[in-house]
Amino acid sequence: MKFTYLISWVDKNNLMTMQKVFYVLIGVLFSISVLQAQPEDDLESFGFIDIKTDSMDVPFFIDGYYVGNHPLGGPVPVLPGFHEVSYIPPNIQNEKIRNNLSDGIKRVYVAENDTLEVFLFYDHYLAQIETMENELKIQNYVGFSLIGVLIFVILSIF
Known part of the structure; x- marks a missing residue:
């Protein structure tokens, strides 16, 4: 006895759809296995900065980025290395202002797996x-004005 299976067009379409679903599921399972949660050892490659101040509701910046109040x-x-905390x-961090406010800007070194x-x-x-x-x-205005007056006097003499 010989059995022949006839697959209709609808069955072929369902079969192709099931194959696509199967491939997507395999892809998702593979992605999940590859993208597992980071192990806790990765946290050991970071350092931490604990910022304190003598006033409430003060904004804090690390390397120029706002981190909270x-x-x-x-x-x-933070990554291990040198950081600027302020x-x-x-x-408004001008060089002259930065030199005068040493208590408001700190350059610190954070070691790996350490809290500073x-x-x-x-x-x-x-x-x-x-x-x-x-x-x-x-x-600056006074300086530019004096330079302008000096240039005017020099040009008026000659």
């Missing part, structure tokens, strides 16, 4: 920053 929920994970926004505690004195430094920026602008 005081009090933070916990230490901030409460001064990066858009950094204390920033806040007090009234942001008010000082605004005053220093205004003084710097006034110095």
